Amino acid sequence: MTDRDRAASCQGPYGGENGLEDCGDPVRFEVARHLRAPLRVCPVHLGPSLLLAAGVLWPPGIILVR
Numbered sequence: 001m002t003d004r005d006r007a008a009s010c011q012g013p014y015g016g017e018n019g020l021e022d023c024g025d026p027v028r029f030e031v032a033r034h035l036r037a038p039l040r041v042c043p044v045h046l047g048p049s050l051l052l053a054a055g056v057l058w059p060p061g062i063i064l065v066r
């Protein structure tokens with residue numbers, strides 16, 4: 001998997017640090033994180049990611065990327 005593929009697919013619900021649990025759906029939102037790269041997720045995993053991924057700011061900072 002290339003960096004380009006990785007950037008375009010959902011990293012939810014645990015921030016892309018869960019190996020086989022990665023979703024892989026197209027990215028729709030970017031969630032700001034403290035001291036980590038922004039988390040790019042699909043609509044289904046936006047909610048779970050806010051609650052479960054490491055380093056998510058609260059209140060969350062969310063950007064619609066497409």
Ligand SMILES: [Zn+2]
Binds near residue numbers: 010012043
């Ligand atoms: Zn997803």
